[in-house]
């Protein structure tokens with residue numbers, strides 16, 4: 007099988023997925039096939055439908071229509087099989103904040119049905135690698151934004167999922183923590199696992215992802231290997247702006263009062 011032949015090894019298969027909120031169409035019938043063993047980026051402007059899509063893929067939000075399959079299992083017909091195989095770091099990340107970081111991992115491990123000593127061992131390693139060992143007994147409510155992302159990531163990785171979904175994993179994270187998260191994720195995908203993450207930071211997506219799906223207005227505008235989606239453009243950012251038709255919006259005279267002589 008070639009690097010870019012995904013038909014036999016899709017981690018995620020989406021067909022005709024729709025979601026409306028009243029009059030607002032958030033996701034307008036998308037089809038997507040995301041390859042296994044890759045770093046996959048879901049990119050799009052604000053309001054494109056990324057979070058809604060990820061919520062439907064991970065079983066957090068019921069689609070109006072369409073189907074999603076993860077590692078060969080239907081998300082809505084076989085949710086237990088799917089949830090055993092995925093890890094999720096959702097946007098907003100509501101956690102049990104009155105637990106310490108270590109307690110949160112212990113609790114998550116038990117929910118996942120892992121034996122206590124295995125959870126302890128994995129938690130120690132994850133806390134260490136993510137540079138949270140010193141804060142492991144602090145309550146999560148007292149964690150910074152970056153620390154919350156890291157403990158959320160540790161909780162999502164604890165059961166060694168086949169596919170990991172991350173909604174804006176680097177938002178609010180300092181460069182040192184971002185590098186730590188990146189190293190952990192690179193090691194994880196190198197072992198054959200799949201990471202799907204959403205972002206609007208194109209440089210990040212370009213440097214991390216080998217496969218990209220571009221979303222705008224609830225639709226998929228392009229999907230495929232990074233080089234293919236970028237095409238002849240100088241960067242993914244350029245290709246993205248052309249795809250979503252946003253080039254030059256701030257260059258007309260609609261803000262002619264801003265700056266200059268007063």
Ligand SMILES: Nc1ncnc2c1ncn2[C@@H]1O[C@H](COP(=O)(O)OP(=O)(O)OP(=O)(O)O)[C@@H](O)[C@H]1O
Pocket residue numbers: 027030031032050051052053054055056057058059206
């Ligand atoms: N619960 C909801 N009720 C009503 N409208 C919603 C709801 N959730 C999302 N929407 C709308 O659906 C559209 C897609 O939103 P979504 O959050 O999926 O976009 P996004 O690509 O994740 O955006 P961002 O990058 O800004 O987080 C937006 O127009 C949004 O206002």
